Amino acid sequence: MKFSERINCCSQSPMRKFHSDAELAKSRGIKIYQLNIGQPDILTPQSYFEVICNSIQPTLAYAPSPGIPALVSKMIRYYKELGVDYTPDDVLITAGGSEALSILMNCILDPGSEVIIPEPFYPNYHAFIETAGGVIRPLSTKVEEGYAYADKDKLETLINPNTRAILFTNPGNPTGVVLSEPQMRVIADVAKEHGLFVIGDEVYREFVYGGEQLLTIGMYEDIAENAVVIDSVSKRFSACGARIGALITKNKELRKNALKLCQSRLSVATQNQIAAAALYDLKQDYFSDARNEYKLRRDTIYRRLLAMSGVVCSEPKGAFYVMAKLPVDNTDTFQKWLLTDFQFNGATIMVAPGAGFYATPGMGMDEVRLAYVLCVEEIETAMDVLEAGMKVYNQNQN
Numbered sequence: 001m002k003f004s005e006r007i008n009c010c011s012q013s014p015m016r017k018f019h020s021d022a023e024l025a026k027s028r029g030i031k032i033y034q035l036n037i038g039q040p041d042i043l044t045p046q047s048y049f050e051v052i053c054n055s056i057q058p059t060l061a062y063a064p065s066p067g068i069p070a071l072v073s074k075m076i077r078y079y080k081e082l083g084v085d086y087t088p089d090d091v092l093i094t095a096g097g098s099e100a101l102s103i104l105m106n107c108i109l110d111p112g113s114e115v116i117i118p119e120p121f122y123p124n125y126h127a128f129i130e131t132a133g134g135v136i137r138p139l140s141t142k143v144e145e146g147y148a149y150a151d152k153d154k155l156e157t158l159i160n161p162n163t164r165a166i167l168f169t170n171p172g173n174p175t176g177v178v179l180s181e182p183q184m185r186v187i188a189d190v191a192k193e194h195g196l197f198v199i200g201d202e203v204y205r206e207f208v209y210g211g212e213q214l215l216t217i218g219m220y221e222d223i224a225e226n227a228v229v230i231d232s233v234s235k236r237f238s239a240c241g242a243r244i245g246a247l248i249t250k251n252k253e254l255r256k257n258a259l260k261l262c263q264s265r266l267s268v269a270t271q272n273q274i275a276a277a278a279l280y281d282l283k284q285d286y287f288s289d290a291r292n293e294y295k296l297r298r299d300t301i302y303r304r305l306l307a308m309s310g311v312v313c314s315e316p317k318g319a320f321y322v323m324a325k326l327p328v329d330n331t332d333t334f335q336k337w338l339l340t341d342f343q344f345n346g347a348t349i350m351v352a353p354g355a356g357f358y359a360t361p362g363m364g365m366d367e368v369r370l371a372y373v374l375c376v377e378e379i380e381t382a383m384d385v386l387e388a389g390m391k392v393y394n395q396n397q398n
């Protein structure tokens with residue numbers, strides 16, 4: 001039997017590929033500090049579970065394919081507070097931002113179509129784009145330049161007749177880059193001038209640490225036809241398991257086509273939508289508490305990385321990741337060794353090797369992404385483990 005070329009091209013997620021080595025290390029009694037995945041440890045608001053418990057229905061029916069009106073209207077209210085007016089016809093509820101991306105790519109890509117993405121980028125974009133027949137056209141960025149990418153010339157040199165969209169994550173996973181309004185305008189103008197979709201993956205919107213205003217690509221009325229926002233409750237409310245997200249666009253044609261796919265998968269989980277709607281009633285201090293906690297973690301991990309000999313990184317301004325260049329030749333081999341051959345006071349560490357965050361072959365081999373999703377004390381210990389690991393690894397290599 002044969003598998004599709006599209007699925008054969010899909011590679012394993014760099015965040016999860018060492019799972020079996022980690023299980024073996026755990027079975028040997030080793031504690032693992034997991035900085036490899038963006039699973040926050042911040043508590044999910046209690047109101048989510050209360051609503052689930054209180055919404056008992058005689059029959060658990062399918063929800064409407066575009067999403068339940070109560071959740072759609074809460075999202076519209078949320079965007080109104082950001083200064084953007086949407087109507088219920090602009091919002092499609094999806095199973096996380098992941099499904100929104102998958103539906104979107106299936107709507108806008110043909111075989112060989114290209115999507116421009118600044119690299120390093122969220123590795124699952126590969127799967128969403130390539131299983132829809134598309135190709136990632138990376139805009140390479142450098143740690144030494146703070147991973148900057150909002151540059152008209154750099155974007156325009158990548159545009160060709162196959163280009164369909166520009167996709168960026170803001171705040172950035174894995175770089176922590178946060179775009180300023182003028183930088184967003186640059187990208188919006190390029191998309192407008194060349195008739196491209198401009199996709200803002202904004203699932204980390206609230207996580208900015210320098211007092212930046214919360215922005216969205218949906219705020220520009222002159223590119224309303226081009227703009228698509230990918231949203232999610234996963235990170236915003238520390239509710240990754242709720243699997244609730246949204247595809248938001250004022251482009252009627254896109255909406256009409258995306259709805260076909262929403263209808264073919266019938267519905268997003270009814271109870272989860274009802275409970276997610278309640279999350280939008282949380283007060284602002286929920287976000288300020290979470291933001292303060294992540295800022296402490298960001299400051300801790302960045303200070304520790306900077307103090308390590310040979311490590312290069314740029315201060316992340318948002319999301320909860322930092323990309324770092326390590327003084328090791330291959331972070332994939334290094335990660336495997338950390339799990340199979342190393343321990344420091346009975347512990348080791350998991351990070352996400354950098355190569356999977358790039359589309360350009362050979363890039364990111366000496367980089368890792370670290371997710372600062374552990375408390376400050378654990379981050380301190382994890383950094384002790386990383387520092388010791390690099391020393392021993394490099395001694396063994398010489």
Ligand SMILES: Cc1ncc(COP(=O)(O)O)c(C=O)c1O
Pocket residue numbers: 038095096097098099122169173201203231232233234240243244245
């Ligand atoms: C940049 C980015 N986009 C989208 C997602 C998808 O998240 P979810 O499907 O949980 O909404 C993630 C998850 O980590 C992410 O980091």
